[in-house]
Amino acid sequence: MKKYLEILKKCALFQNIEEEKLLTMLTCLGAQVISFDKKYTILTEGKPARYIGIVLTGSVQIIQIDYFGNRSILGNVLPSEVFNEAFACAEVESVPVTVIANEPSEIMLIDSDHILHTCSNNCGFHQQLIFNLMKDLAQKTIQFHRRIEITSKRTTREKLMAYLLSEAKRHNSAYFDIPFDRQELADYLEVERSGLSAEIGKLQKEGVLESHRKHFKLLQS
Amino acid sequence: MKKYLEILKKCALFQNIEEEKLLTMLTCLGAQVISFDKKYTILTEGKPARYIGIVLTGSVQIIQIDYFGNRSILGNVLPSEVFNEAFACAEVESVPVTVIANEPSEIMLIDSDHILHTCSNNCGFHQQLIFNLMKDLAQKTIQFHRRIEITSKRTTREKLMAYLLSEAKRHNSAYFDIPFDRQELADYLEVERSGLSAEIGKLQKEGVLESHRKHFKLLQS
DNA sequence: AAAAGTATGTTGAAAATTCAACAAACGGAG
DNA sequence: CTCCGTTTGTTGAATTTTCAACATACTTTT
Numbered sequence: 001m002k003k004y005l006e007i008l009k010k011c012a013l014f015q016n017i018e019e020e021k022l023l024t025m026l027t028c029l030g031a032q033v034i035s036f037d038k039k040y041t042i043l044t045e046g047k048p049a050r051y052i053g054i055v056l057t058g059s060v061q062i063i064q065i066d067y068f069g070n071r072s073i074l075g076n077v078l079p080s081e082v083f084n085e086a087f088a089c090a091e092v093e094s095v096p097v098t099v100i101a102n103e104p105s106e107i108m109l110i111d112s113d114h115i116l117h118t119c120s121n122n123c124g125f126h127q128q129l130i131f132n133l134m135k136d137l138a139q140k141t142i143q144f145h146r147r148i149e150i151t152s153k154r155t156t157r158e159k160l161m162a163y164l165l166s167e168a169k170r171h172n173s174a175y176f177d178i179p180f181d182r183q184e185l186a187d188y189l190e191v192e193r194s195g196l197s198a199e200i201g202k203l204q205k206e207g208v209l210e211s212h213r214k215h216f217k218l219l220q221s
Numbered sequence: 222m223k224k225y226l227e228i229l230k231k232c233a234l235f236q237n238i239e240e241e242k243l244l245t246m247l248t249c250l251g252a253q254v255i256s257f258d259k260k261y262t263i264l265t266e267g268k269p270a271r272y273i274g275i276v277l278t279g280s281v282q283i284i285q286i287d288y289f290g291n292r293s294i295l296g297n298v299l300p301s302e303v304f305n306e307a308f309a310c311a312e313v314e315s316v317p318v319t320v321i322a323n324e325p326s327e328i329m330l331i332d333s334d335h336i337l338h339t340c341s342n343n344c345g346f347h348q349q350l351i352f353n354l355m356k357d358l359a360q361k362t363i364q365f366h367r368r369i370e371i372t373s374k375r376t377t378r379e380k381l382m383a384y385l386l387s388e389a390k391r392h393n394s395a396y397f398d399i400p401f402d403r404q405e406l407a408d409y410l411e412v413e414r415s416g417l418s419a420e421i422g423k424l425q426k427e428g429v430l431e432s433h434r435k436h437f438k439l440l441q442s
Numbered sequence: 443a444a445a446a447g448t449a450t451g452t453t454g455a456a457a458a459t460t461c462a463a464c465a466a467a468c469g470g471a472g
Numbered sequence: 473c474t475c476c477g478t479t480t481g482t483t484g485a486a487t488t489t490t491c492a493a494c495a496t497a498c499t500t501t502t
Contacts, residue, residue, distance in 0.1 A: 064370060072373040074366075086362035089355060096366055130352055134310060137358035141307035144365040145295075145317055149285060151372065152293040152411050154490080155458065182480060190373050192460055197481050213468085213480080375460080376488070403450060413490055418451050434450080434498085 001026055004033070004056050004108070010080040011054055012136040017125050025125055029114045036101035043099040049087035051109040055079050058105025059179065063187075064097050073188040075143070076102070076179040082136055088112035089133065102179075151190050156199045159189040164209065164216060174218040181214065222247055225254070225277050225329070231301040232275055233357040238346050246346055250335045257322035264320040270308035272330040276300050279326025280400065284408075285318050294409040296364070297323070297400040303357055309333035310354065323400075372411050377420045380410040385430065385437060395439040402435065 001023055008014055014022055033056065036042055042053065042060060053060070055077050062074040062083060074097060077083045087095045089112060101107075115129060150162045163185075168174050178185065186193040203209050210217040222244055229235055235243055254277065257263055263274065263281060274281075276298050283295040283304060295318065298304045308316045310333060322328075336350060371383040384406075389395050399406065407414040424430050431438040 064366075064373070066370070066373075070373075070375075072369065074369065086359045086366075089359035090363055092363065096370070127348060127351075130348075130355055134351055134355040134358060137355060137362060138307045138310035141358060141361050141365065142311055142313065144362065144369075145285075145307075148293065148295065148365075148368075148372075149287070149317070151369075152285070152287070152291075154291075154411070157458095181478095190375070193480085194461080194482080195459055198483090201481070378488095402448095414450085415452080415491080416489055419453090422451070 001031075001033070004106075007056050007080045008054070008108075011082065012080075012139065013052075013054070013082055013129065013132050015132050015135075017128055017132075021125055025129075026110075029110050031108050031110045033106055033108050035104070035106050038101055038103050040101045041098060042101060042105075042107055043084060043095055043097070045096060045098045046094045049084060049090075049092050049095045050111060050113070052085045052088045052112050052115065053077075053083045053099065054108040054110070055081055055083070056106040056108055059102040060099050060105060060107070061102050061184075062097050062099055071187045072190065073180070073184055075147075078179075085112075085133060086137060086140060089116065089137065091116070156189070156191045156195050157203070159191060160196065160199055160203075161208075163189060164218060167216075168218050174220070176216060177214045178216060179214075222252075222254070225327075228277050228301045229275070229329075232303065233301075233360065234273075234275070234303055234350065234353045236353050236356075238349055238353075242346055246350075247331075250331050252329050252331045254327055254329050256327050257325070259322060259324050261322045262319060263322060263326075263328055264305060264316060264318070266317060266319045267315045270305060270311075270313050270316045271332060271334070273306045273309045273333050273336065274298075274304045274320065275329040275331070276302055276304070277327040277329055280323040281320050281326060281328070282323050282405075283318050283320055292408045293411065294401070294405055296368070306333075306354060307358060307361060310337065310358065312337070377410070377412045377416050378424070380412060381417065381420055381424075382429075384410060385439060388437075389439050395441070397437060398435045399437060400435075 005019065005022070008022060008026075009019065017025065036058075043051070045065070057079055059079070060077045060083060062077065064072045064074060066072070083099060084095065087097075091112070115126075115133070146166060150159055150166065153159045153162050167176055167178060180188055182197055183193050186196045189196065200209075200211055204211060207219060209219055226240065226243070229243060229247075230240065238246065257279075264272070266286070278300055280300070281298045281304060283298065285293045285295060287293070304320060305316065308318075312333070336347075336354070367387060371380055371387065374380045374383050388397055388399060401409055403418055404414050407417045410417065421430075421432055425432060428440055430440055
């Protein structure tokens, strides 16, 4: 567990918890670490939502596949970030999403029971953990608002530009890589891949941006 | 305050808090009740996110208006339900949404500072309040997932049917009222009003549903 | 009860997206 | 380096949405 300490210290769930206590706490919580190969499924839609996940290395993708097989990508989770916490905390019967490893990844899983129901009065850090979980969930809600701001646009071009501008702002640079290939970006923006490619082509011709695969550069005009 | 007790007991924030303590607690939290006329603005986009709101009577709508003036409706909040908790808990500089009264409404506002920073160790109910807030935020995240499941559909018809089916499921009846007029439903589903009206007309002709204004009935086929 | 204002339905033309199919570019394995 | 599978770009036709404009239905006000 020790080797993940640096990552875990950055995790929103463990803010304001002393480093020495962290390892004890993880044992108390029954945290386990599992490795997944690229494209392997970490959590399957329809299964009980028992575990809170933390990405230690690699990255994972949250996807939703509807009745007709259409994929929506809800997000990308990077090291030290948390996933499935909402479903685990709400104690829903089954998760409505699938989580897959984007690349070879190490994932920490914590049984939400141990956070929500056990010894919540005994251990002082449990209170801090709950507080952190609340903060994290508030942050997640805000992320969803951002995504809705993007996907509520009506045209492919507007969605793409809203996404790229928000990424540029987030990276604090007009020059950044996105975590999606074209098909994935289309499934994130809720548009057609071919139409998306065409739109990126047009914007390049118009001198609005430069792009090569996952790399983008916004040009001021 | 007493006259709102029945509503407040149903509020997710106050679960597992004894009725007698609730009134004391509200005083301690500095809760205030304000009345708003129909269409009045309760919270304005861009302002600091200081207050957590609870609808006591009436109902409010959460809306987002983009640069070009396009409105998205993010949701409808009914008595005993909470709003703005995510922005208040995340302590963002400014809220990205506007909240307006749908009808004459009484709203309880609680300064989030009093929940997040004051006396969080002294008073035992504070811990319960934080726990409830966490549960509520988890629930909110799930609500967003549902909305994305609906708006990620590509055609007006699919969005409409996904919405109506989820409403029927929620009401446990094929027979229900929606909280939106046509324009509002269009802004919730992220489609054109005229196209939405046309689609509702078609579905009626096909015998899939019956509708008059806010009333809908799904017919099995 | 009439008038005024708002909401809903309807239409056709313009614009945009979707779909299917293929070619070109890329990246990894051997 | 070459081969092979995958990703990306491109195209044109079919479908769907958007937009503007107007008629009708419904509500509220006077």
